[in-house]
Amino acid sequence: MTNHYAHPSLARILDLLGTSAARLLAAPAGCDIPVTGHSVLDVTEEEGPAHEGAILLAVGMRPNAAALLDALPALGRAGAAAIALKTRGADTGPLVKAAATAGIAVLAVADVIPWRHVDALLAAAAGNSGQDAPGFPSAAAVGDLFALANAVAAMVGGAITVEDPQQRVLAYSNLPGQPIDDARRDTILGRQVPLDDHYLRIYRRLWRAPGVIRVGDASPLPRLAVAVRAGTELLGSIWAVESGTPFGPEAEQALADAAGVAALHLLRLRRATELERRARGELLRSLLAGKPPSAARFGIDSGRMTVLALELPSSSGTPVNILGLQVADLVTACAETLTSSTSCVVEGQVVYALLPLPEDVPQTRVASLAETVITRSEESLHTRLRAGIGSAVADFADVPRSRQEADRVLAVLAAEPHRTRVASIDDVRCQAILLELEETFANDPRMQLASVTSMLRHDAERGTRYAETLLAYLDAFGDTAVAADRLHVHQNTFRYRIRRIGELFAVDLGDADERLVLWLQLRLMVSEARTARRPPPEASTSSAPTKSPARIDLLRRSTCRRMQTE
Template sequence: MNPRTSLARVLKDFSPALLDLVEGSPGPEDEVGGVVIHDPGDEIAYPPRAIVLGVGVYGAKDTARLLREVGGHGAAALVVRGPVERGEALSAASAESGVALVSLTQGASWSQLTQLLRTLLTEGDVGDAGVETLGGVPSGDLFALANAVATLLDAPITIEDRRQRILAFSGRQDEADQSRVATILARQVPDAYLRILESRGVFSELYRSDRPVHIAPATIEEGETAIPRVAVAVRAGDEFLGSVWAAIDGPLTPDREQAFQDAAKLVALHLLRHRAGTDAQNRLRADLVSTVLEGGAGAVDALDRLGLVKEPTLVMAMGLTGAGGDHAERAAERQRLTSALGIHLNAVQPRSALALLGDVAYAIVPVASDPVAGQERAVRIAGNFVERAGKRSPVVIGIGSVATDPAAIGPSRTRADRALRVLLSGQDGRRVASIADVYIDALLLDLRDLAAVQGDELLGPVARLAAYDARHRAHLIETLRAWLDAFGDITAASSSVFVHPNTFRYRIRRAAEVAQVDLQDPSVRFALMLQLRLMPSAGPASLA
């Protein structure tokens, strides 16, 4: 975790626009390890020093109880919807648990707060060997940059992308007007305010000008107060990257206007570094996941850099069914679903590590140490994702075994691959399965591989039936397979192949004669079932 990300810094960046400290006194050394949404009906994996979002938690009694509960998991802070009335019960619970109590401003979105917190907490998260600075501000740290520009201009600042979405904002947003507060809460400039700016030609001027653009006050609702804005475009050469907006009480002096223009160039460097850093972190994360899965000398170090070396994990393997379609389209679909799985895991198991390696997306997921409970939770997580992806989505996910130490992650990946292979074969229509669920099917596929390597051909009774069918088109193998699958029930077996029962009885007698076997013998039936399972669906010439 980025050492700059402390609870004190979170409160500094997000107060008072979003968050207010109610109880506790976090210091700059109190690092935050992640964000967790409290759900009383689900098993939650708590990262160390987590910020817990108490969605739907109200009242001093429930809040105090939850403070003590999350304190037992080592949480750093509990966030509940404001306003919160201070009292002895909450003070005592906060002091006893060591968990700070924070209130979320009314009207603010929990989902937006989650995104903002995770954006802040993951800056420089993977493999950060040192903090590079640009203009005296940590490289890519947009919130620190916004505060630096705000100090320069003595005004609250927002940094926005090309679609007027908020990338970062400074403190002192309470000094601005309602439109700015609504922008911060939604992390997006309100549509009504955008329409006003567009009608005034503000964006056209912003796109073509290198100088700061002054905007007269604009109100959305009658009776609302507003203050002026000044905005400057952020460019890298000819590319428009976004803009910086300041809410000001009066016109900027020439010196401050020049400083604002110069600051936009620094913001451009940070945005480019932020974008490049995100790509580099994704590549680094993929390399670390690959190193862990392959094992070897560097696996433990890679797992440590992913923050997963001290807890049980398992491997998920996601693939796409079917082989048709354009290669580029399938590659794009694979990348889209990998990104979607990453978002899903980030919401339910925030410390999961995901990477697309070849045609398979692998996720290393922290789970409970109990193998059964760990696999069951992983199956539920994967099942929820597949359900959200929709019935038309070609995604399937295999679940490996729980690895209680780094050396067991390799076998977990192997078992996830085996489960995925069964799902990709489409034998029973499942879309999610652990290796325990499909072990026999996986074992049969392994036997088929072994037969292919050894060059085995059909021998004995099944070979005789295949040869007879090839000469006479008698469908004896199809008849025998249906009879065995139906446990000898003539009515059910004949119905499955759409043949009259009398005709089916004749065929099964003929199959026994041609194969030269006694179908009443259990050992013979087992041998026939196994060899038929190993037969390829494309043709009966060999076992491969």
């Protein structure tokens, strides 16, 4: 006898995907046909039994592609249930007509939905064919995670919590008379499981288990727990607290079945979240580029905001685009205790987060947030990050400035990798100012002194040390004895070099303005010349220098003191 619940119907699949994810363009055999599974369509493959009842994903194929239209008759004979593809605005008329003749349904997948999410949704649906069976929560319960938690609690006979992979509470049951202990109360109130070593061991055991596990040492009341997955992808977990009656095998089975329904809901929730995040990311990208949208579109009130920039490592086992999204998710999760309406966007190797700050939240809390993100990134993503924090600004028009400052901080931290991994612009403002001056001097020939470039070229070509000598002289405020000692040369030798500098390069050390500009340019160029080991550019040409750690280290040692004194 055929089991009515052996496979979900095409109508059920459409309901699970939702109208925002897929539209039905044709269904010549109706929507009650069973769907046995899904696979990627390869039109060069010979059709066979694997296609019977399957939804075939036409990844990368246009609706009017001749190869697709030619393959439909054979796919119809093989018993394929449907073709799913992204139309991307193309004419679907010929495809719908050919599919009707072949007896195959056509689903138009939303262009913005990644195929991996479609694959996960269909995998979850195929793994839970009994979800509409009598006595199991209906699709209405799937649409409300709290309602689902209550339905599962009634079936299992214990209080339920549903968590995401970061152990944040997404929903919980609230039926009368449910048992409660301190662990459940604290978890619900904080919306986060306290992750000490004991709980981490339990979660590691749960992630490895193929089904329901019993936990008797997490709290006074025993628990059942099951991981929620779509295929091999972890989506979260469901926990049940035991009441006065011990859980039996039927409770374990009910919880295992509930995991399938929760998987469908969490996938739909993730899809909606991703669409919202993508929209907010595009708004943030425009804002960082100097095109501020309205505060209403961001969903936040105008007020104090700051930009947090997190630099991804250049080499990682995870592709940078995927790693960027993972870090963005981590920032959003960690920022929930600090602020609401956090927006993130990935630009190349950097994840930018716009953090609205309530009036009672000090700017220093952003550094604590960055430290938390970096720590959790090392633990969960095995990735070392650097974080730069811009100034707090009061208007959307000033957000690009906060982003530029965060970028400057990252540049300073990259040049000084052993200094720290988190800093704000106020922590490194002197170094950031010098980096900006460096770029100005390098990119604008009008800002380059001919005497300095000539001096550096002379040293490179003839092996002299005039630039180094003059820099030591200016660093020592003209104290010849101190400067000579720093270079380990005799004072007479040092005085001779200073005299020759004036003769060869027309340097006037009696002019205070000239001394200041000479000191700045020598500070920015001497270390670079040593590192590059080549003649400097002509004064009339522009050449962007390489930002070397040695040069920044030279700047760091005395920049702040010198700029205040000068």
